[in-house]
Amino acid sequence: MSEAKAAPDCSADSQQDAQRKAALLEELRSAIGQTTGAPLPARDAVNQAMIRHWSDAMTDFNPCYIDPDFAAKSIHGEVVAPPAMLNAWTMAGLHPPASLQGRGVDTYAKLDAAGYTSVVATNSEHDYVRYLKLGETLHHSTKLTEVSEEKATALGTGHFVTTVTEYTNDAGEVVGAMTFRILKFRPGTGRMAASAESAAPAKPRPIRPKPGISRDTGFFWDGIAQGELRIQKCDCGALHHPPMVRCPKCGTYDLGWIVASGRGKVYSHVEPVHPKIPSFDYPLIVGLIELEEGTRLLSNVIDIEDEFVEIGMDVELAIQECNGVELPVFRPARPARREDTLHFEDVAVGDRMAPCPIPITPTLIVSTAIASRDYQDVHHDRDLAIKRGSPDIFMNILTSSGLSSRYATDWAGPEAVLKNLRIRLGVPNYPYDTMTMYGEVADKGAVTNGRGPVTLKIRGTNRMGHHLTGSIDLELPSNAA
């Protein structure tokens, strides 16, 4: 009967709680439709220096952004800003002047006050009316459009808040828009936090089989320890792998080695499925790699799903620790940036974009956050990120957009024109992971004015799952033009 006695108290608590929450939600929702007022100017006009920082940080070397000569002859006629920079121009910066402060949507402040102090961006939908040119000053005005009920998510309990921002130029011309959704949540209330606390101490992981190393093959593994891949080479010019004691071509016992470039191609590949060996992570891809120098090497192909591995695929060396053993492994090379632009007729629905692995380094996370003028501490300060309940710093959403844009135009060519870019975020990109971008042509429209619309479906997948899923509409020149 003690349960029955306890129940009314509990119910009273939860009733109060529910009332409080309902009141908060009502207050928050009362602001729906309100804007931040007259369009607020960006701190700086669109300028080459910020574009160059962005281009470097994202390694997006589309010449329309950074090469005036190329840009002049391009469809744009002059240098344009990367479209995904849209909301970077209007970010407040690290120490904004008083005139630019306090003009944000105050929903965030109210949620902070109610204990929903953590924030994570979940959706970004850009619409590009046209690309921005050097010297233009962007203005922005943001409208609150949606506040969700309180929801329990993996990160924590909180509200999704959606805003729509309109971007205009000095003349009041609308040049773009962004729908942005964030989750404001109570730190420490999510499954992720709970599982981190309750997780049993990790069992010692069985290490992978170690290589047998002899006097004749030690040079190879010494090289791996020093971060280089060595190939045995004879003075007669012959390369040997696996290493030999005597060169069968010229007879010498005096064999040296060279350092391989690390570039190669997949010669064959398999995916062991059964039995699963505890010292390995699955899925596992074993590749026979033909090195640029000519010898072959068995290795792993990492950061790519099996169905995308192809014989002949370009791969690049990464020497890394694999469950206790330092090994040379390979990941697909970043696809070369396309220098001419695909024509509308060159692509068909179902075409796959070559997968593009992006190693997530702390430098990438920090440099792209700063290049996008995002000074949230969780994107550059590990100590503070950890204090806020994150295992490490993580990539900001502007970078997820920027890398998606890069993936699209590296594939389609510099004069592909993005009309929109919509992404939804899943698991974070933490340092030392790799996000591999995958994409395919999902739809094609009708050619008008010599340009044809193409829809790409994209995703960026890291070791924990999908970091981003989304779509991009872009226009390609038509042969009929």
Add this chain to the structure above:
Amino acid sequence: MTMEFAGKTAIAGIGATEFSKNSERSTLRLAIECAEAAIRDAGLEPNQIDGMVNFTVEDNPEIEVARNLGIKQLTHFSRIHHSGGAACGTIHQAAMAVHSGACNYCLVFRAFNERSETRFGIGVQDRPATANSADVDFGWSSPFGLLTPASWVAMFARRYMHEYGATSEDFGRVAVADRKHAATNPEAFFYERPITLKEHQESRWIVKPLHLLDCCQESDGGQAFVVTTLERAKDLAQPPAVIASAAMGSGEDQQMMKSYYRDEITGIPEMGIVAQQLWRDTGLCADDIQTAVIYDHFTPLVLPQLEEFGFCKPGEGKDFVKDGNIELGGRLPINPNGGQLGEAYIHGMNGIAEGVRQVRGTSVNQVPDAENVLVTAGTAVPTSALILNRGNA
């Protein structure tokens, strides 16, 4: 140069245990049982055996087998290396031994509990990493998770598919033929259990691109033979299965299961070396072979074997295996016993026994007018093969 024993030696006796997933007895017991059966089949007494040949990977020492059989003296004993590649090599060695006079009646055997005790399919991840040459060799593959025979073969298979446009279904036709033959062989583990190509395609992945039904069974059992000179064999209980020739082969830049560093990896050069010797010694060609036992630990490497022996051109194995060509009644019925996918995996030795039965005319899946029978041994390793017939007499 021809091999002097060719046509002058014979398999005079065959004997086997039952093939199972759990023999419930020691491998020594299996060895003794199959050896005695082979000796009795030949019409000999155990103490007439004076030579013995087996695999280096065989667990049962010659001396222990001799003790149990009551063999009083052995004047020749030797072993052949490279796992399944040794199968026909043991007969080759025994033929050389009896022809040279090193011994008169040579016992050849292989016995193991490969399913119930020591499974090859579980992987070599626990192999020590020492500086000896074999461990160093595994060091180029094991740290990356290429640990099982299926995975080693799959690497060849993927490249073969890429170069020749072969498909998983082409490999599947080998499995379908084997299981069709096993279905009518009461000694086969898969007796009365044929499969369809669809079942092959739907079977689970072992190592992509290999399905479960591309992989042979793991089996317990023993298989033995008695080899002697043709002259002696004529006086024994069974019609001699004449060793028209037997040959061994290892090719350039040969590796154990992983000869991945050659210019091309779609052929089996070591099997080509074997084939050339057999055709040279016998004066036969592919057209003279009525049935063949083609080593089938994994289906993909059956195709390039057919190519190396000249049953078809390189890359055309995928076409040759179509349309029931390799099934009973086809151009070249292979593995009438069901092969290692259908009957049992006894390291290729049960295939040699089927070769003997085809020559004797006693197989349950007898190929009519089986005059010359080809038997091959393990692929992706240094290997061997032989041709059996009834001799010129």
